Amino acid sequence: xxxxxxxxxxxxxxxxxxxxxxxxxxxxxxxxxxxxxxxxxxxxxxxxxxxxxxxxxxxxxxxxxxxxxxxxxxxxxxxxxxxxxxxxxxxxxxxxxxxxxxxxxxxxxxxxxxxxxxxxxxxxxxxxxxxxxxxxxxxxxxxxxxxxxxxxxxxxxxxxxxxxxxxxxxxxxxxxxxxxxxxxxxxxxxxxxxxxxxxxxxxxxxxxxxxxxxxxxxxxxxxxxxxxxxxxxxxxxxxxxxxxxxxxxxxx
Amino acid sequence: xxxxxxxxxxxxxxxxxxxxxxxxxxxxxxxxxxxxxxxxxxxxxxxxxxxxxxxxxxxxxxxxxxxxxxxxxxxxxxxxxxxxxxxxxxxxxxxxxxxxxxxxxxxxxxxxxxxxxxxxxxxxxxxxxxxxxxxxxxxxxxxxxxxxxxxxxxxxxxxxxxxxxxxxxxxxxxxxxxxxxxxxxxxxxxxxxxxxxxxxxxxxxxxxxxxxxxxxxxxxxxxxxxxxxxxxxxxxxxxxxxxxxxxxxxxxxxxxxxxxxxxxxxxxxxxxxxxxxxxxxxxxxxxxxxxxxxxxxxxxxxxxxxxxxxxxxxxxxxxxxxxxxxxxxxxxxxxxxxxxxxxx
Numbered sequence: 001x002x003x004x005x006x007x008x009x010x011x012x013x014x015x016x017x018x019x020x021x022x023x024x025x026x027x028x029x030x031x032x033x034x035x036x037x038x039x040x041x042x043x044x045x046x047x048x049x050x051x052x053x054x055x056x057x058x059x060x061x062x063x064x065x066x067x068x069x070x071x072x073x074x075x076x077x078x079x080x081x082x083x084x085x086x087x088x089x090x091x092x093x094x095x096x097x098x099x100x101x102x103x104x105x106x107x108x109x110x111x112x113x114x115x116x117x118x119x120x121x122x123x124x125x126x127x128x129x130x131x132x133x134x135x136x137x138x139x140x141x142x143x144x145x146x147x148x149x150x151x152x153x154x155x156x157x158x159x160x161x162x163x164x165x166x167x168x169x170x171x172x173x174x175x176x177x178x179x180x181x182x183x184x185x186x187x188x189x190x191x192x193x194x195x196x197x198x199x200x201x202x203x204x205x206x207x208x209x210x211x212x213x214x215x216x217x218x219x220x221x222x223x224x225x226x227x228x229x230x231x232x233x234x235x236x237x238x239x240x241x242x243x244x245x246x247x248x249x250x251x252x
Numbered sequence: 253x254x255x256x257x258x259x260x261x262x263x264x265x266x267x268x269x270x271x272x273x274x275x276x277x278x279x280x281x282x283x284x285x286x287x288x289x290x291x292x293x294x295x296x297x298x299x300x301x302x303x304x305x306x307x308x309x310x311x312x313x314x315x316x317x318x319x320x321x322x323x324x325x326x327x328x329x330x331x332x333x334x335x336x337x338x339x340x341x342x343x344x345x346x347x348x349x350x351x352x353x354x355x356x357x358x359x360x361x362x363x364x365x366x367x368x369x370x371x372x373x374x375x376x377x378x379x380x381x382x383x384x385x386x387x388x389x390x391x392x393x394x395x396x397x398x399x400x401x402x403x404x405x406x407x408x409x410x411x412x413x414x415x416x417x418x419x420x421x422x423x424x425x426x427x428x429x430x431x432x433x434x435x436x437x438x439x440x441x442x443x444x445x446x447x448x449x450x451x452x453x454x455x456x457x458x459x460x461x462x463x464x465x466x467x468x469x470x471x472x473x474x475x476x477x478x479x480x481x482x483x484x485x486x487x488x489x490x491x492x493x494x495x496x497x498x499x500x501x502x503x504x505x506x507x508x509x510x511x512x513x514x515x516x517x518x519x520x521x522x523x524x525x526x527x528x529x530x531x532x533x534x535x536x537x538x539x540x541x542x543x544x545x546x547x548x549x550x551x552x553x554x555x556x557x558x559x560x561x562x563x564x565x566x567x568x569x570x571x572x573x574x575x576x577x578x579x580x581x582x583x584x585x586x587x588x589x590x591x592x593x594x595x596x
Contacts, residue, residue, distance in 0.1 A: 083482055096494060111493070112484070162483075
């Protein structure tokens with residue numbers, strides 16, 4: 001089951017560029033939350049701050065607090081521990097090309113020293129089923145490389161890989177932007193089914209996508225969170241003029 | 253294409269019959285210029301021929317070297333036949349020659365060099381690309397590359413003055429005490445030895461392997477590193493599951509280049525290997541390599557048979573290099589084809 005996320009006074013920098021300014025936000029557990037906004041508005045940086053991926057860049061810096069459930073991720077624990085509780089799916093599918101499909105899905109558990117073969121088999125199958133990929137790959141699990149399947153399948157493989165460790169939060173950074181409409185529809189379908197069990201945060205450029213999958217939507221602009229509300233409210237009756245301009249296509 | 257163009261111009265004319273200056277079909281300056289260009293097939297053909305000629309030149313040179321070596325060594329080939337390859341005799345006075353100790357020396361010293369250099373240079377590359385603080389990175393990679401620029405005779409001198417005494421007084425006695433039972437470290441300790449040659453070769457091939465490894469590791473996409481990190485990998489785990497597997501082909505290429513250099517290296521090896529054409533199990537015993545015997549004895553070869561035997565050594569070195577390279581490539585190909593089913 002997922003947990004909620006509480007963000008307070010979050011500021012982030014790349015070098016001297018102030019990419020996130022004073023973000024306050026409560027993301028509800030076991031729901032999908034979409035983050036929208038024009039390119040460069042800080043929404044990707046924001047999700048990368050939620051699992052401390054932002055700081056893997058040597059010139060990046062973060063201040064403020066982020067609580068995942070009861071855990072203050074910047075003060076209580078190491079980034080490794082936090083990332084083991086939070087799954088992440090990136091914009092471009094990034095399966096490990098030298099591993100088989102099976103090993104890709106198992107990689108997160110094996111990193112943690114999980115060695116029970118039978119349980120591993122079950123988890124791999126369950127994760128691939130959840131990612132709606134099982135039927136397409138079940139005959140080549142150990143034979144095919146993670147990079148030998150199509151782009152849409154690779155992205156679902158990456159979702160399966162993230163799900164295999166049973167994360168409490170699933171972060172998705174524009175997971176469908178490199179995919180064709182059919183694969184995109186499959187990924188959206190997936191998010192729709194997964195959101196009752198996981199807390200999902202999805203960054204997207206596609207406003208229809210946000211409207212289709214998310215209960216809550218946040219609008220970012222120039223590193224600030226302009227508005228955060230129920231998705232229906234954001235798309236039908238936003239309270240901020242800038243949000244309205246953006247969703248009606250007047251800029252961005 | 254020109255037909256289509258004309259048609260459009262006609263349409264244009266009909267649509268604006270009154271526009272001044274459009275009475276005749278008029279093309280833009282860019283279109284006029286591009287339409288007047290030839291299809292460049294001629295220059296393409298010339299380029300292709302030039303490239304083909306360059307590629308064939310390489311083949312021709314290799315073939316020519318081989319033929320010349322074979323021709324010059326015909327006397328030794330006729331005299332000793334295939335037994336030249338496995339006979340251990342090397343007696344210029346009685347005219348009795350065999351290449352076995354030299355083949356052994358070349359292979360063992362190169363293998364020893366790889367055993368020492370590969371872990372060291374891959375670790376160096378991992379440190380420089382993945383762990384080193386950025387300000388230190390550039391100077392450190394410059395220093396490793398500087399090693400490649402030192403002439404081999406300087407390496408030889410250093411080995412003779414520093415490495416050999418160090419081996420004799422410090423390292424070899426220790427090896428004899430602790431690993432003497434294996435038989436690889438025993439017998440009289442001269443300092444100059446197969447081990448000394450292997451170590452100096454390792455130092456010489458380290459920059460090649462290390463810089464190629466560094467290069468390919470820096471081309472591993474950031475998304476691969478992030479994939480591992482997002483799963484909760486520590487830095488070392490990230491290197492193990494995403495950087496090294498993605499770079500393994502390039503690393504293997506670097507190892508092959510290093511091996512090539514080790515097989516053919518002459519000067520530094522000649523100065524420290526001891527130059528005795530004997531096969532000994534102990535790495536502390538002196539040995540001899542094919543390249544070294546050529547360098548040492550070519551000017552002293554007094555009889556035609558002696559000279560011919562030396563040139564046949566050159567021919568064997570040439571063939572051994574090709575065979576070892578081919579085997580190394582085959583090994584890499586068989587290990588890396590398709591998806592590996594194991595966790596890398």
